[in-house]
Every structure is written in C-alpha cells, then in structure tokens.
Amino acid sequence: MDKNIKSFFKYILVFKTLSILIFLMPNIKAEDKNKINSINYGLSEKGIYFGVDRKVNPKIFWSLGLNYLDYMPGYFDAGFSETIPVDVFIRGVTFSASKYLNKKEKLNWNLFLNSEIGLNSLMAFSNIDLSRLYYDLGYIKIRCSSCGELRVSTNTFTLTPKLSLGIEKYVNDRFNLRALVGIQYISINDVQWDHKSNYPLPNFVKNEINSAVRNINSELDNYSNFQPSASILIIYKF
Numbered sequence: 001m002d003k004n005i006k007s008f009f010k011y012i013l014v015f016k017t018l019s020i021l022i023f024l025m026p027n028i029k030a031e032d033k034n035k036i037n038s039i040n041y042g043l044s045e046k047g048i049y050f051g052v053d054r055k056v057n058p059k060i061f062w063s064l065g066l067n068y069l070d071y072m073p074g075y076f077d078a079g080f081s082e083t084i085p086v087d088v089f090i091r092g093v094t095f096s097a098s099k100y101l102n103k104k105e106k107l108n109w110n111l112f113l114n115s116e117i118g119l120n121s122l123m124a125f126s127n128i129d130l131s132r133l134y135y136d137l138g139y140i141k142i143r144c145s146s147c148g149e150l151r152v153s154t155n156t157f158t159l160t161p162k163l164s165l166g167i168e169k170y171v172n173d174r175f176n177l178r179a180l181v182g183i184q185y186i187s188i189n190d191v192q193w194d195h196k197s198n199y200p201l202p203n204f205v206k207n208e209i210n211s212a213v214r215n216i217n218s219e220l221d222n223y224s225n226f227q228p229s230a231s232i233l234i235i236y237k238f
Contacts, residue, residue, distance in 0.1 A: 069088065150194070
C-alpha cells in the first residue's frame with residue numbers, strides 16, 4: 001500500500017479513536033474556574049492536534065496543545081537521475097490566547113481572534129540508494145555499486161508564531177465545532193547530506209550530490225517564511 005495512503009488511514013484511525021473516547025466520557029461539570037473547561041482535538045496543517053482550553057472570562061480563553069505529523073508528501077526532482085522521496089516529521093507544543101468578537105452562549109456561530117506561539121521540531125529527509133542512480137561522466141552514464149546510502153535532511157527546532165481568525169459553531173451543551181484559518185511564520189534550516197558507506201565517494205558522485213543539495217536549498221529559499229495555516233477541531237465542554 002502506498003505510504004501516503006497508510007499515513008492517511010493512520011490519522012483517521014487516531015481521529016476516530018479520540019472521537020469514541022470523548023463521546024463515552026461522562027458528563028462532568030467543572031467546579032473550579034481555574035480548571036480545564038474543555039478539550040479539543042482534530043487536524044491542522046501540522047498534523048493531528050490535541051489540546052485543552054481554559055476560560056479567562058466569557059470572551060477570552062487560553063489553549064495548550066500538542067501536534068504530530070509523520071507524512072510522505074511525494075517525490076522531489078533534485079537533479080539526480082531519479083526523483084527522490086521526501087518524508088516530513090513534525091512534533092510540537094503550542095500555546096494560544098483567543099478572544100470572541102461577540103460571544104453569546106448557544107449562538108449558532110461565534111467569531112474569534114487567535115494568537116498562537118508554537119515550539120516545533122520540523123524534520124524533512126530523504127534516504128537515497130546511490131547505487132541505483134546513474135551519473136554523468138562526460139558522454140556516458142555510469143553507476144556506482146559501492147556508493148552506499150545517502151541521507152539528505154534538514155532538522156529545525158523553532159518558534160512558530162501564528163495569527164488566525166476562527167469560527168465556532170454551537171452543536172449542543174457538550175460539543176462545539178471550531179475552525180481556524182490564518183498565517184504563520186516558519187523558518188527552516190538548509191538541508192545537509194550524510195553518506196553511509198565503507199568506501200569513499202568518487203568525486204563525480206560528490207559533485208552531483210552537492211549540485212542536488214544546492215538545488216534543494218534554492219527551492220527552499222524561494223518559499224516565503226510566511227505560510228497559511230488551517231485547522232478544524234471538535235470541542236468537548238465540561
């Protein structure tokens with residue numbers, strides 16, 4: 001089965017499991033205003049999200065959450081004789097403050113503004129079998145059967161600020177639906193390469209690897225640090 005399909009079904013399984021557990025939870029009333037008022041879970045641009053909310057007053061609430069993504073978006077043409085697979089792995093924790101623009105209990109729709117700061121570990125990598133590739137050597141193409149495995153990767157540990165506009169729909173006294181769209185700032189480090197083999201690489205292979213890495217970093221430089229964000233969450237209220 002294709003890895004993308006496997007990842008999709010994995011997230012759906014986790015999402016359904018969380019749904020079942022929350023729907024089976026007893027009706028609990030929070031007796032202390034300082035305690036958690038609701039839990040929320042769903043999907044965001046950084047994968048599966050699970051968080052908790054605490055009301056400050058009827059119009060303002062804080063949220064603390066975790067996100068996780070392990071996904072293969074596809075293949076990338078870096079200049080090798082074959083396209084290379086790309087895997088993305090993200091883990092993070094977020095803290096946000098939100099304010100309703102016109103909060104009314106049991107109103108069908110409530111708009112709110114959201115300001116968030118996230119601490120995320122972002123890793124993207126490709127594992128490449130160099131012995132399967134062809135290399136240009138003048139007018140001929142050759143293979144390097146002893147070249148081993150190459151890993152091209154970037155690993156970034158960064159703060160990710162985000163501003164969003166959200167809308168929350170009242171479902172019943174226990175559940176709400178929440179959706180957010182916004183913009184975030186993400187800084188990603190340049191990719192590096194690491195070679196694993198008992199034999200040194202020939203110069204013509206090194207030159208092709210260095211050229212491919214420059215191509216990848218050039219593509220990264222073309223992307224803006226400001227990227228769109230979106231999430232959709234189910235809210236369970238205590």
